[in-house]
Amino acid sequence: MHSVSNTGISETRTAEHPQHAVCWSCKGPVAASALFCDTCHAIQPPGQLDHFTRFGLNRDFIIDLDAIEATYLKQQQLLHPDRFASKSPREQALSSQQAATLNGAFETLKNPVARAEYLLRLAGEEPEGGEGHTVNDPALLMEAMEMREALHDAVDRATIDTMIKDTRKQARACEQDVADALAQNAYDRAKKLTTRLRYLMKMTEEARAKKSRLAAA
Amino acid sequence: MALLKIHEPGQTPLPHEDERQLAVGIDLGTTNSVVAISNDEKPEVLRDKSGGTAIVPSVVYYGEGADPVVGEAAREQINSHADRVVSSVKRLMGRGLADVKSIAGTLPYHVEVPSEEATQSGEPMMVRLNVGDRVLTPVEVSADILRALRARAEESLEKPVEKAVITVPAYFDDGARTATKDAAKLAGIEVLRLVNEPTAAALAYGLDNGAEGLYAVYDLGGGTFDISLLKMQKGVFQVKATGGDTALGGDDFDHAIAEHLLAERKDSGTVDSLDASDAKRLLQTARKVKESLTGADSTDITVSLGGADSTHTMTRATFEAMIAKLILRTITITEQVLDDADILADDVKGVVLVGGSTRVPAVRKAVAELFEQEPLSNIDPDEVVALGAALQAEALTGGSDNLLLDVTPLSLGLETMGGIVEKVIDRNTPIPVAKAQEFTTYQDGQSAMMIHVVQGEREMVDQCRSLARFALTGIPSMAAGAARIKVTFNVDADGLLTVSAREETTGTEQEVAVKPTYGINEIDMANMLRESMMHAREDMEMRLLTEARVEARRNILAVQAAINVDRPLLERQDEDNIMAAIAKLEAAMSGEDRDLINQQAEALEDASRPFAEARMDSRIRQALAGRNVDQVNEFGS
Numbered sequence: 001m002h003s004v005s006n007t008g009i010s011e012t013r014t015a016e017h018p019q020h021a022v023c024w025s026c027k028g029p030v031a032a033s034a035l036f037c038d039t040c041h042a043i044q045p046p047g048q049l050d051h052f053t054r055f056g057l058n059r060d061f062i063i064d065l066d067a068i069e070a071t072y073l074k075q076q077q078l079l080h081p082d083r084f085a086s087k088s089p090r091e092q093a094l095s096s097q098q099a100a101t102l103n104g105a106f107e108t109l110k111n112p113v114a115r116a117e118y119l120l121r122l123a124g125e126e127p128e129g130g131e132g133h134t135v136n137d138p139a140l141l142m143e144a145m146e147m148r149e150a151l152h153d154a155v156d157r158a159t160i161d162t163m164i165k166d167t168r169k170q171a172r173a174c175e176q177d178v179a180d181a182l183a184q185n186a187y188d189r190a191k192k193l194t195t196r197l198r199y200l201m202k203m204t205e206e207a208r209a210k211k212s213r214l215a216a217a
Numbered sequence: 218m219a220l221l222k223i224h225e226p227g228q229t230p231l232p233h234e235d236e237r238q239l240a241v242g243i244d245l246g247t248t249n250s251v252v253a254i255s256n257d258e259k260p261e262v263l264r265d266k267s268g269g270t271a272i273v274p275s276v277v278y279y280g281e282g283a284d285p286v287v288g289e290a291a292r293e294q295i296n297s298h299a300d301r302v303v304s305s306v307k308r309l310m311g312r313g314l315a316d317v318k319s320i321a322g323t324l325p326y327h328v329e330v331p332s333e334e335a336t337q338s339g340e341p342m343m344v345r346l347n348v349g350d351r352v353l354t355p356v357e358v359s360a361d362i363l364r365a366l367r368a369r370a371e372e373s374l375e376k377p378v379e380k381a382v383i384t385v386p387a388y389f390d391d392g393a394r395t396a397t398k399d400a401a402k403l404a405g406i407e408v409l410r411l412v413n414e415p416t417a418a419a420l421a422y423g424l425d426n427g428a429e430g431l432y433a434v435y436d437l438g439g440g441t442f443d444i445s446l447l448k449m450q451k452g453v454f455q456v457k458a459t460g461g462d463t464a465l466g467g468d469d470f471d472h473a474i475a476e477h478l479l480a481e482r483k484d485s486g487t488v489d490s491l492d493a494s495d496a497k498r499l500l501q502t503a504r505k506v507k508e509s510l511t512g513a514d515s516t517d518i519t520v521s522l523g524g525a526d527s528t529h530t531m532t533r534a535t536f537e538a539m540i541a542k543l544i545l546r547t548i549t550i551t552e553q554v555l556d557d558a559d560i561l562a563d564d565v566k567g568v569v570l571v572g573g574s575t576r577v578p579a580v581r582k583a584v585a586e587l588f589e590q591e592p593l594s595n596i597d598p599d600e601v602v603a604l605g606a607a608l609q610a611e612a613l614t615g616g617s618d619n620l621l622l623d624v625t626p627l628s629l630g631l632e633t634m635g636g637i638v639e640k641v642i643d644r645n646t647p648i649p650v651a652k653a654q655e656f657t658t659y660q661d662g663q664s665a666m667m668i669h670v671v672q673g674e675r676e677m678v679d680q681c682r683s684l685a686r687f688a689l690t691g692i693p694s695m696a697a698g699a700a701r702i703k704v705t706f707n708v709d710a711d712g713l714l715t716v717s718a719r720e721e722t723t724g725t726e727q728e729v730a731v732k733p734t735y736g737i738n739e740i741d742m743a744n745m746l747r748e749s750m751m752h753a754r755e756d757m758e759m760r761l762l763t764e765a766r767v768e769a770r771r772n773i774l775a776v777q778a779a780i781n782v783d784r785p786l787l788e789r790q791d792e793d794n795i796m797a798a799i800a801k802l803e804a805a806m807s808g809e810d811r812d813l814i815n816q817q818a819e820a821l822e823d824a825s826r827p828f829a830e831a832r833m834d835s836r837i838r839q840a841l842a843g844r845n846v847d848q849v850n851e852f853g854s
């Protein structure tokens with residue numbers, strides 16, 4: 001059996017049969033995952049699908065970004081508020097909710113750190129916290145400090161470009177490690193690696209910011 | 218029984234609504250505005266009666282006791298009535314005290330800055346303009362421009378025009394967007410969508426050239442600079458990144474020239490003290506200098522101020538040296554946006570130029586050098602935005618195969634301890650978007666929490682734009698850090714924000730939702746509406762009536778669709794009741810009584826309830842029958 005949690009299901013879902021909902025428009029039955037009612041074609045509320053299901057994917061860290069983007073564009077073509085500009089206010093509101101949910105799902109899946117954390121949460125694991133939390137992995141802290149110092153000392157764009165390339169390479173390798181750990185349900189390792197991946201991404205960003213500051217000066 | 222005709226879904230003929238209302242595209246620019254219409258994806262600008270120019274200068278003349286005059290005729294009054302002419306008002310849209318201090322000196326009319334007291338009293342105050350004997354808000358002035366554009370459209374199309382897509386700079390913040398929508402409301406225009414100017418321009422080019430790939434839109438208008446990166450694929454236009462500067466544009470070129478001319482006069486012993494009228498005339502001269510240097514290498518100028526004439530010669534090289542810094546700033550911003558989006562200049566397949574200031578050769582040269590290609594310019598840069606807006610207006614009212622996916626131009630966040638901004642939505646996030654973040658209390662028994670919403674990229678609150686402040690009260694007594702306050706940010710497809718907050722641990726559902734204010738509160742707005750438009754009420758009533766009809770039609774179609782699918786489940790008696798209810802509802806819809814329509818819609822819902830229940834029961838029975846099969850399958854996999 002799936003372990004999808006149905007908590008917080010909206011009131012239109014029938015209690016005993018969570019896979020079925022009542023269509024708000026024609027009051028008939030509609031599948032809980034349906035974007036539109038089969039019978040009256042009215043747009044439905046976004047419901048509680050997990051992001052992977054929304055995109056028709058298995059819960060794997062490794063994903064085909066191009067395929068996801070194609071699905072995203074196809075669904076946005078159907079759901080975006082611009083498609084409902086002359087519809088009733090209720091349909092407009094639902095379309096806005098659907099499009100926002102789709103955007104949120106796509107943003108999460110696209111970003112490897114967000115995707116890893118999301119998979120951890122789906123597995124009932126709490127990822128190591130975001131910015132506010134302290135990280136107590138001495139090796140990682142040392143690595144981060146060294147990278148920061150190197151970035152601080154860099155004065156020309158070429159040096160920073162090399163750093164960015166280097167950090168990206170490490171990030172790609174780290175992504176693969178995260179994927180392996182998640183595939184083996186080795187959640188503690190996956191958490192640590194995800195934190196490292198977050199650091200690497202942040203360093204790339206900071207290096208890019210410094211590069212544009214140098215360009216501006 | 219008299220048989221009632223059942224229409225195919227989507228084909229129910231109804232009075233009033235089938236006639237698609239005309240919707241135009243409006244480029245409400247700092248210097249110039251343009252209105253356009255599109256039919257069958259062929260947009261065209263609407264010209265004045267004589268078939269002349271499409272451009273309406275965004276200038277308004279407020280003569281004594283007379284109706285405002287907009288456009289070229291208003292511009293002609295600058296020399297004789299400088300204190301009664303308002304231009305570049307877009308720069309003040311949604312602006313408060315802080316911004317005005319920095320730009321007031323660059324504006325040719327007197328700006329009344331709200332007093333410190335008034336500002337400290339709470340809500341941000343919008344600036345007021347002293348124009349002759351009137352005191353006007355930028356929103357009202359913009360509304361006058363929009364009225365003139367609407368009048369031009371109605372005259373040209375010989376039909377009433379009530380709907381429009383209006384463009385705004387991508388970099389416009391929430392306040393400026395809301396102010397623009399309010400201006401449209403005052404002008405009696407329903408805004409179908411606010412679209413970012415560069416996006417509109419890309420739409421005009423994209424449809425024209427049918428091109429797929431990455432495009433950069435470099436938009437240098439009179440007062441604003443925008444750079445956007447868009448990806449076009451399979452009919453979807455995705456904005457990948459945007460950046461810009463709300464206080465950088467061709468007007469700054471004019472100022473540079475004007476200052477140069479004044480300095481030369483000073484060098485030759487003429488000391489000028491300029492009044493508003495002098496300043497406007499000098500800026501007009503400067504603009505002409507700029508325009509002639511687009512084609513010529515050098516131009517001669519006569520400046521007459523305070524009875525002292527002086528003659529000057531300016532070469533293009535001198536002009537280019539003066540504006541080099543300004544152009545470099547646009548190039549730097551462009552590089553940052555490319556970096557942000559992780560895109561190399563080489564990846565860009567085409568560069569679109571928008572805005573009159575891109576006619577300046579030095580600008581074109583700088584853009585061409587950065588992207589290593591000649592920019593596209595086969596559509597008039599003054600018209601391209603309005604043409605794109607018209608295409609989008611047609612898409613929204615008549616349907617389209619194309620879709621625009623836009624992003625938030627600026628990050629949105631909350632003030633946390635120590636005046637630090639916690640970002641909730643990052644810039645360049647696709648919209649619409651809904652994001653929630655949890656916060657907690659920092660004192661035992663804390664019963665209220667101030668929520669301060671800000672917009673901007675900086676880390677400290679006082680360096681960002683304050684959008685709204687509100688208090689979430691009634692938090693139950695708990696230890697510090699125990700409460701869970703969930704703050705939700707919603708940005709709609711127009712890029713407008715709504716924030717709500719809720720305490721989640723206890724059953725107490727305390728929710729506050731705010732719309733950010735930008736200096737004109739709802740009461741002011743209601744008053745202005747009353748004053749400016751005696752028919753505001755009727756307009757509102759008309760809109761509600763239309764909505765009731767749309768909703769009623771959807772109701773009928775939904776029931777008919779259900780009957781088509783599940784006819785065997787429909788009892789004879791229920792069918793009779795439903796048909797009778799539909800007939801009554803349709804009769805009500807052809808009338809003007811909104812309450813009656815709603816009442817009959819409810820009656821239809823009541824009449825179709827037994828049928829709806831029968832459909833639900835049938836589906837659940839099927840599901841129960843099918844469940845065993847599912848379970849077997851899941852075991853097997």
Ligand SMILES: [Zn+2]
Nearest residue numbers: 023026037040
């Ligand atoms: Zn339905």
